[in-house]
Amino acid sequence: MTRRVVVLGGGTGGTLVANRLRRRFRLGELEVVVVDQDDRHVYQPGLLFVPFGLADPDDIVRPRGRQLRDGISFRRQTVDRVDIEDRVVHLGDGSSVRYDVLVVASGARLLPDETPGLTGPGWMSDVFTFYTPQGAGALAGALATFDGGRLVVNVVDLPIKCPVAPLEFCFLADSYFTRRGIREKVDITYATPLDAAFTKPVAAAHLGDLLSQRGIELVTEFNTGEVDGSGRSLTSYDGRSLAFDLAVVVPLHGGAEFVGRSAGLGDELDFVPADERTLQSKAAPEVFVVGDAAAIPASKAGSVAHFAGETVVENIVRFLDGEPLVETFDGHANCFVETGHGKALLIDFNYEQEPLPGRYPSMVGLPLLKESRANHLAKRLFEPFYWHALLPGRDVPGVGAAMPVAGKRVPVAQKEMP
Amino acid sequence: MTTATLAAREVELNDEGFFVDPTSWSEEMVPELAQREGIDVLTDAHWTVIRFMRREFFEKGTGPTVRVLGKTSGVSVKELYQLFPKGPAKVAARIAGIPKPRGCI
Numbered sequence: 001m002t003r004r005v006v007v008l009g010g011g012t013g014g015t016l017v018a019n020r021l022r023r024r025f026r027l028g029e030l031e032v033v034v035v036d037q038d039d040r041h042v043y044q045p046g047l048l049f050v051p052f053g054l055a056d057p058d059d060i061v062r063p064r065g066r067q068l069r070d071g072i073s074f075r076r077q078t079v080d081r082v083d084i085e086d087r088v089v090h091l092g093d094g095s096s097v098r099y100d101v102l103v104v105a106s107g108a109r110l111l112p113d114e115t116p117g118l119t120g121p122g123w124m125s126d127v128f129t130f131y132t133p134q135g136a137g138a139l140a141g142a143l144a145t146f147d148g149g150r151l152v153v154n155v156v157d158l159p160i161k162c163p164v165a166p167l168e169f170c171f172l173a174d175s176y177f178t179r180r181g182i183r184e185k186v187d188i189t190y191a192t193p194l195d196a197a198f199t200k201p202v203a204a205a206h207l208g209d210l211l212s213q214r215g216i217e218l219v220t221e222f223n224t225g226e227v228d229g230s231g232r233s234l235t236s237y238d239g240r241s242l243a244f245d246l247a248v249v250v251p252l253h254g255g256a257e258f259v260g261r262s263a264g265l266g267d268e269l270d271f272v273p274a275d276e277r278t279l280q281s282k283a284a285p286e287v288f289v290v291g292d293a294a295a296i297p298a299s300k301a302g303s304v305a306h307f308a309g310e311t312v313v314e315n316i317v318r319f320l321d322g323e324p325l326v327e328t329f330d331g332h333a334n335c336f337v338e339t340g341h342g343k344a345l346l347i348d349f350n351y352e353q354e355p356l357p358g359r360y361p362s363m364v365g366l367p368l369l370k371e372s373r374a375n376h377l378a379k380r381l382f383e384p385f386y387w388h389a390l391l392p393g394r395d396v397p398g399v400g401a402a403m404p405v406a407g408k409r410v411p412v413a414q415k416e417m418p
Numbered sequence: 419m420t421t422a423t424l425a426a427r428e429v430e431l432n433d434e435g436f437f438v439d440p441t442s443w444s445e446e447m448v449p450e451l452a453q454r455e456g457i458d459v460l461t462d463a464h465w466t467v468i469r470f471m472r473r474e475f476f477e478k479g480t481g482p483t484v485r486v487l488g489k490t491s492g493v494s495v496k497e498l499y500q501l502f503p504k505g506p507a508k509v510a511a512r513i514a515g516i517p518k519p520r521g522c523i
Contacts, residue, residue, distance in 0.1 A: 221505055223505075237496065268489045
């Protein structure tokens with residue numbers, strides 16, 4: 001009997017899981033259906049470069065269906081809700097699809113309307129986000145004509161996709177204004193709800209130092225309560241205000257809307273709780289979660305979706321065979337952090353181990369937590385690997401799912417983790 | 419790590435003032451803990467948040483963030499900041515005797 005896996009979401013996680021599953025089974029054994037509301041697959045790491053004229057928004061978007069192997073059906077349709085009891089997905093057009101296994105890969109959704117004033121006056125003229133192709137494109141226009149003043153980069157609250165991206169934006173802005181010869185006319189401020197530049201202590205210290213070296217002011221524990229676009233200021237819940245001439249805001253994130261409409265599937269932010277090692281959802285044994293949609297203590301990042309995808313595929317195969325699941329996902333994330341001026345640093349971490357200095361993936365490799373030209377080149381050269389190796393489900397040379405420790409300088413007395 | 423005496427009992431706190439062992443906490447310690455945070459008058463709303471924080475921690479393994487608190491505790495984010503002006507998630511976690519909310523990575 002042919003069994004059916006339905007994958008909700010044709011982004012990084014959903015695409016690579018569908019492609020890997022297709023390769024593991026013969027056509028008659030398993031049907032793979034991918035559902036997405038649109039046919040625009042965005043190479044999201046490229047969004048960071050768009051505002052600075054280093055990438056074109058049109059070049060980082062490709063059709064979703066074309067990234068899927070032959071033999072996978074792609075349904076372009078919204079999802080109304082999942083009926084977990086009956087194992088049925090109800091689609092927006094009133095049709096429904098039954099499943100033996102469901103993969104929730106519907107990512108994170110931007111919620112700019114949840115912050116009072118953010119999408120009011122000034123939105124997309126003085127207040128921008130670079131987390132969408134449209135926003136990043138519009139911001140490119142605004143930066144090109146920006147001749148000086150206060151640039152405020154703000155993260156409203158976590159979780160967000162790619163938590164290092166707003167920092168990278170600051171570094172690239174510093175580099176950009178320097179290149180244009182007007183750096184001294186621009187004040188750059190990074191306002192974060194965290195109590196440091198980043199979540200993990202060693203990396204936070206490194207990144208905090210880099211901010212101060214670049215003359216970027218760091219404002220911590222700033223929980224944006226309101227954006228006043230006409231008065232050009234951000235106000236935090238504790239009453240502090242930040243005046244700006246140009247604001248770049250990373251809005252609140254939540255999971256897909258259908259998660260909220262599916263009884264028993266998601267949490268209060270519409271993300272889907274799952275076992276952090278097996279990625280089986282807490283909602284039902286035949287439901288798995290990959291990528292940003294998951295409520296697990298890992299970063300919302302493409303690398304995490306990539307590494308988690310391997311565990312999800314293995315566990316779907318085992319689930320269908322009635323075998324015990326593997327607990328192989330270790331929370332591994334691997335992020336190139338652009339630091340401007342043609343350099344980048346690399347951080348590599350998992351559930352247990354925070355980002356450390358050293359080399360990746362072993363003693364011979366890219367420097368970790370240290371700026372280098374090689375890391376910048378690796379980041380810029382990653383895009384072809386993304387389309388041609390990662391999404392099709394081929395193994396990327398030198399990049400394994402489990403976090404490597406060989407090249408890392410682990411502190412002798414590991415500091416107590418908070 | 420420091421040792422503090424609260425409600426005549428010795429408890430261990432970490433460098434940031436969070437309980438090392440959440441089970442060593444008791445409700446009698448709350449007024450003293452609140453005072454250490456500059457909160458002299460504890461209202462019912464404070465207690466609602468404190469009890470909610472503990473329940474969430476023992477259910478989910480981490481205390482909620484401000485945003486989740488605002489969505490689920492029945493107390494709005496604005497009100498949370500009025501109750502705990504120095505940052506609801508961290509301050510309420512310290513008073514509720516649970517570790518620093520893990521937040522997000």
